[in-house]
Structure formats: structure tokens, C-alpha cells
Amino acid sequence: MARSYVYEARKRVGPKRERIRPIIARLKAEHADAAIALRFRSPLELLVSVMLSAQTTDVNVNRVTERLFAKYRRPEDYLEVSVDELERDIYQTGFFRQKTKSIRGTMKMLLEEFDGDVPRRLDELLRLPGVARKTANVVAAELGEPQGIVVDTHVRRLSQRLGLTRQDDPVKIERDLQRIVPRHDWGIFPHLLIWHGRRVCIARSPQCAQCVLNQLCPSSRV
Numbered sequence: 001m002a003r004s005y006v007y008e009a010r011k012r013v014g015p016k017r018e019r020i021r022p023i024i025a026r027l028k029a030e031h032a033d034a035a036i037a038l039r040f041r042s043p044l045e046l047l048v049s050v051m052l053s054a055q056t057t058d059v060n061v062n063r064v065t066e067r068l069f070a071k072y073r074r075p076e077d078y079l080e081v082s083v084d085e086l087e088r089d090i091y092q093t094g095f096f097r098q099k100t101k102s103i104r105g106t107m108k109m110l111l112e113e114f115d116g117d118v119p120r121r122l123d124e125l126l127r128l129p130g131v132a133r134k135t136a137n138v139v140a141a142e143l144g145e146p147q148g149i150v151v152d153t154h155v156r157r158l159s160q161r162l163g164l165t166r167q168d169d170p171v172k173i174e175r176d177l178q179r180i181v182p183r184h185d186w187g188i189f190p191h192l193l194i195w196h197g198r199r200v201c202i203a204r205s206p207q208c209a210q211c212v213l214n215q216l217c218p219s220s221r222v
């Protein structure tokens with residue numbers, strides 16, 4: 001019974017390859033303001049912000065980095081203070097010991113291998129200590145050169161509800177999305193899903209009646 005319901009729903013909305021462009025167009029119209037919520041003024045600040053954002057909110061990170069970036073301006077600055085001092089300065093973002101270790105390791109590698117600059121290639125970003133795929137994808141996209149598609153909890157939930165993937169693993173979801181999302185939209189696409197996920201397709205209570213995608217979504221409840 002459940003299976004035939006899913007089948008009918010998928011049949012009603014049509015194949016994902018035909019739905020993806022109208023989905024993106026409607027989301028762009030609906031969330032014209034969709035963008036990264038972290039505040040930064042340079043590639044280095046972007047990288048640090050994204051590293052600090054693990055397991056906490058962007059609002060919390062912005063609160064901490066407002067002071068942090070006034071004090072730490074170059075990769076060297078993160079290495080010239082003691083571990084204790086950096087830990088104290090980022091304490092409020094949580095997991096401060098691990099984050100301090102990752103940030104210091106990353107700054108060291110930036111200085112030793114990248115002339116103190118933040119690399120733009122995904123494979124180079126992934127070599128930085130403590131920089132996982134999601135962080136690398138966010139940084140590359142915000143620097144204007146997306147080489148993948150960021151998959152966070154919202155992107156995962158919405159991709160599944162919209163029938164764009166049947167996978168649960170973020171790497172496999174990313175692969176499915178890369179096959180159908182036009183390359184020039186790889187950077188904006190996650191922001192659109194994240195904002196739609198926060199405002200409309202909420203985890204526990206999706207607002208399908210108010211959703212601009214309800215004619216294109218096999219999970220629509222209306």
C-alpha cells in the first residue's frame with residue numbers, strides 16, 4: 001500500500017530531471033535573499049567561520065567572530081597566541097579544543113604550503129587539517145568556484161522529500177544532486193534548500209499548503 005502511494009506520488013509529479021529547473025526557479029523567486037548567513041570579509045575569515053560553525057548556529061559563530069577577527073587577521077596570528085588563549089577566544093562556539101587544534105593545524109599548512117592564502121580547489125581544501133567535505137564545499141562555493149554541492153541536514157531532508165535522491169549518506173546524495181542540478185547553480189542550490197527548509201519545509205511540520213513546490217513534490221500533503 002505504502003509503496004503504491006509513493007509510486008503514484010512520483011508519477012503525479014514526473015521525473016526529477018524535468019522538475020529540477022522549475023524547482024530551482026521557484027525557490028529563487030521565493031527566497032531571493034538566500035545566501036550564507038556567516039559574516040566574513042576575506043577568504044581566511046570565511047574559512048575560519050565555516051570551521052567554527054560545526055555543531056552550532058551561524059548566529060552564534062557571528063557573535064564570536066566579530067571579536068575574533070578584530071584580533072586575528074593573518075594565519076600567523078592564530079599561531080602566535082597560546083593554545084589556551086585561542087581556546088578561550090572561540091570557547092562559545094563549542095567543541096573548542098578540537099576546533100582550536102584544527103584551526104592551528106590549518107593555519108600552519110596555509111603558511112607552509114599555500115603562501116598564507118586559502119586555496120580554492122576542493123582537493124587542496126580537503127588536505128587542510130579538520131576540513132571535511134562540507135566545509136570545503138562551502139568555502140569553494142563562497143569563493144565563487146563551487147566544485148560540489150553542500151549537503152547539510154536541510155539539503156538532505158528536502159532532497160529526499162522532493163524525490164531528488166533515495167540516498168541517506170551525504171556523499172551519495174551529493175552525487176545524485178550533481179547529476180541533475182545545472183552546474184551554474186551548484187553554489188546557490190544548497191542555500192535555496194536551506195532557507196526553504198527553515199521557512200517552509202520544516203523538519204517536523206512541513207507547510208505544504210503554503211509551499212511553492214507543492215505541485216512538484218511527491219511528498220506534498222495537499
Ligand code: SF4
Nearest residue numbers: 201206208211214217
Ligand atoms: S510540498 Fe511539503 S514536503 Fe514538499 S517541499 Fe513543500 S513543504 Fe516540503
